[in-house]
Amino acid sequence: xxxxxSIGVGGLDEILAGGLSEGCVFLLEGKPGTGKTTIALQFLxxxxxxxxxxxxxxxxxTEQELLNVAASHGWTLGNEIDICELQPPENTLEAHEQQTxxxxxxxxxxxxxxxxxxxxxxTNPELIVLDSxxxxxxxxxxxxxxxxxxxxxxxxxxxxxxxxxxxxxxTAEAADKTxxxxxxxVIYLEELAPEYGSDRRRTRIAKYRGHxxxxxxxxxxxxxGGVTVFPRLVASEHKSIFASSPVQSGIAELDQLxxxxxxxxxxxxxxxxxxxxxxxxxxxxxxxxxxxGEKAAVFMFDEELGVAFRRSKALxxxxxxxxxxxxxxxxxxxxxxxxxxxxxxxxxxxVADLGVSLVAIDSLNGYRAAMPEExxxxxxxxxxxxxxxxxxxxxxxxxxxxxxxxxxxxPVDVTYLADTVVLxxxxxxxxxxxxxxxxxxxxxxxxxDTIREFQISARGIQVGPVLRDFQGILRGVPTYVGSSIPSDx
Numbered sequence: 001x002x003x004x005x006s007i008g009v010g011g012l013d014e015i016l017a018g019g020l021s022e023g024c025v026f027l028l029e030g031k032p033g034t035g036k037t038t039i040a041l042q043f044l045x046x047x048x049x050x051x052x053x054x055x056x057x058x059x060x061x062t063e064q065e066l067l068n069v070a071a072s073h074g075w076t077l078g079n080e081i082d083i084c085e086l087q088p089p090e091n092t093l094e095a096h097e098q099q100t101x102x103x104x105x106x107x108x109x110x111x112x113x114x115x116x117x118x119x120x121x122x123t124n125p126e127l128i129v130l131d132s133x134x135x136x137x138x139x140x141x142x143x144x145x146x147x148x149x150x151x152x153x154x155x156x157x158x159x160x161x162x163x164x165x166x167x168x169x170x171t172a173e174a175a176d177k178t179x180x181x182x183x184x185x186v187i188y189l190e191e192l193a194p195e196y197g198s199d200r201r202r203t204r205i206a207k208y209r210g211h212x213x214x215x216x217x218x219x220x221x222x223x224x225g226g227v228t229v230f231p232r233l234v235a236s237e238h239k240s241i242f243a244s245s246p247v248q249s250g251i252a253e254l255d256q257l258x259x260x261x262x263x264x265x266x267x268x269x270x271x272x273x274x275x276x277x278x279x280x281x282x283x284x285x286x287x288x289x290x291x292x293g294e295k296a297a298v299f300m301f302d303e304e305l306g307v308a309f310r311r312s313k314a315l316x317x318x319x320x321x322x323x324x325x326x327x328x329x330x331x332x333x334x335x336x337x338x339x340x341x342x343x344x345x346x347x348x349x350x351v352a353d354l355g356v357s358l359v360a361i362d363s364l365n366g367y368r369a370a371m372p373e374e375x376x377x378x379x380x381x382x383x384x385x386x387x388x389x390x391x392x393x394x395x396x397x398x399x400x401x402x403x404x405x406x407x408x409x410x411p412v413d414v415t416y417l418a419d420t421v422v423l424x425x426x427x428x429x430x431x432x433x434x435x436x437x438x439x440x441x442x443x444x445x446x447x448x449d450t451i452r453e454f455q456i457s458a459r460g461i462q463v464g465p466v467l468r469d470f471q472g473i474l475r476g477v478p479t480y481v482g483s484s485i486p487s488d489x
Contacts, residue, residue: 003021005019005020008226010227012203015203015213016205016208017212021163021185023162025154028189033191034191035220036167037061038226039189040056041077042227043127052126052127053127055125055127055128057128057130058083058084060132060169061131073224086115113153116130120157127164128157129164130166132168150182151182180207198336201221202218214232221339231341232341234383239390242391243264247262251463254463256448257439258447260445263444265391265392265393266419267420268397268422269414270396270422271401271415273402273424277424277461278424280315281424281437290322295326297329297347297354298329298359301362302363315458315461335366357392357394359396362398364399367381378412420443422440423438424437436451438474450466451473452464452466452467
């Protein structure tokens, strides 16, 4: 079994199940702007850190352009990474012989390949990047000649034991898969431009001969410091053993409503129109967990952190203090700038590295905005919730329904994914707008089938007695059936 070399890109080694097989030829393909050059430089920098000799052969960029790319990420290539900037054959002619301007299709393939071989002979590298194959393809002017030249180049490099990364910008015909059959492995990069928000990038392993890898698409970003890949979350790969126990809110009536508390390692979905108190409902469990000495994470899609801090402080909850002492990890998420893969990665880091036992996502409406298709949202949420459940993490989600009273419309139905579903409603009584709360589902045990009043005041939240004198509360148009005038106390 060949030795695996780290490619130097965070998350990509995990997808490759360890890295690149030493002494083999790999293809890194993607349209311009997908991050090929950055990944190639990270590959060589990782090799330099291992003490390997490295060579970057460039046919499409100048040496100065490569140095500028490296500098933009805070890297210094130094003398350990040789850069071979190939000059096209017409540039080697004497001035009096340059009578016409030659295009790439007119250049001699043999001269270019000879320069590559000379550079390899001269530097004797262990890691090689060839950027890019599109130039060689143009020089070959035919698929047969192109394939034969690549095969010859591959055998030459294989005899020297070098690990090679070929870059291809996919500027040729889409059906041209010549290099795929020659390369030991193929890494595909893709850039997507949504109608609103920043560009999204993703990668997948199209081929890895004789080696297992994590299939499917994986989101990645390019930031200062290089490319970071977020491997697709697969819940079945993460298992842990934990004791199931009730997670309580600290409010006796609320715990009674949900059957003694929600169970550890389960998910709870809180549904209701805007303003019914969904966030405060979840926050009650967050604060209770921190008061028990546990850690919690809150991801806010809809509310600005400063507003959330001020609003909670008015209710006697100082979230900033919990954040500062390390009990609370709270993030404001911009759905237009964050891919679902990166979000899942942030959540998993909180669980695996920070020891978080309770996660709150507020709200799923904002998370949905990051997804181009609802079906993808459900798949992402399924894996994320299954992962959290397997880690023994208690999860809370909120979803704002459309409308205030009457027929409520849910933008995306995830009730079947959640273990517990809490429904919140407005209702009118005694000339006042009131709130009601009920539990309509609990997969892991019994719960009250009652509807209770839910009040918000300067003292926080209170859960009142059962609303026995009303019918139609869940529809938002209740009918009073009691014997006395309802009080607004």
